[in-house]
Amino acid sequence: MTFTELILARQSVRRYANIAVEPEKLERCLESARLAPSASNSQPWKFIVVDQEPLRTEVAKATFSDIQLINKFTLQAPVMIVIVMEKAKLITRLAMLVKKKEWPLIDIGITAEHFCLQAAELGLGTCMIGWFDEDKIKKLLQIPSNNSIGLLISVGYAVDGYPQRTKIRKPNEEVISFNKY
Numbered sequence: 001m002t003f004t005e006l007i008l009a010r011q012s013v014r015r016y017a018n019i020a021v022e023p024e025k026l027e028r029c030l031e032s033a034r035l036a037p038s039a040s041n042s043q044p045w046k047f048i049v050v051d052q053e054p055l056r057t058e059v060a061k062a063t064f065s066d067i068q069l070i071n072k073f074t075l076q077a078p079v080m081i082v083i084v085m086e087k088a089k090l091i092t093r094l095a096m097l098v099k100k101k102e103w104p105l106i107d108i109g110i111t112a113e114h115f116c117l118q119a120a121e122l123g124l125g126t127c128m129i130g131w132f133d134e135d136k137i138k139k140l141l142q143i144p145s146n147n148s149i150g151l152l153i154s155v156g157y158a159v160d161g162y163p164q165r166t167k168i169r170k171p172n173e174e175v176i177s178f179n180k181y
């Protein structure tokens with residue numbers, strides 16, 4: 001796959017087959033995530049792989065509720081990745097105060113995309129999950145109270161025949177300009 005083909009192949013997968021993810025493939029995804037760039041190379045992340053029952057089901061359940069069912073599909077995913085936000089380096093935190101920017105959040109987004117692109121290359125499906133009950137997951141995974149969770153990623157094989165969707169994106173003229181806003 002060329003990089004361009006990979007970008008087109010990666011999509012959010014919301015229906016998973018009942019097939020386990022090979023540990024070697026998971027390791028490669030984690031390694032690609034670990035190699036992601038970050039502000040001042042702070043690497044403000046920790047990846048928790050949740051693949052054991054009943055924990056996996058409990059984490060999946062924390063991504064939806066009776067009134068918000070969008071993420072119910074996570075119950076089918078054999079693996080959930082929880083990306084915990086770690087403290088950035090002191091120099092980064094000082095720079096963040098001066099510049100009023102939240103770089104660790106950006107870093108988490110980049111590492112998550114590294115993970116998902118690597119997964120797509122290996123034929124795995126993923127979906128980033130931003131809607132979840134943070135307190136519940138922190139308790140389940142014994143995450144220290146002063147750490148927050150940046151993002152979750154569901155991982156698994158898409159069901160047979162899962163459609164490759166056409167990308168719905170804003171047109172170029174709406175999101176790209178040259179030399180002025």
Ligand SMILES: Cc1cc2nc3c(=O)[nH]c(=O)nc-3n(C[C@H](O)[C@H](O)[C@H](O)COP(=O)(O)O)c2cc1C
Nearest residue numbers: 010011012013014070071127128129130131151167
């Ligand atoms: C930060 C972030 C949070 C997201 N949260 C969710 C989520 O909670 N549930 C979900 O089904 N998809 C979630 N998504 C996936 C987006 O809906 C998806 O990336 C977008 O619609 C584009 O579709 P594509 O990934 O198939 O290209 C999230 C994506 C990002 C980047």
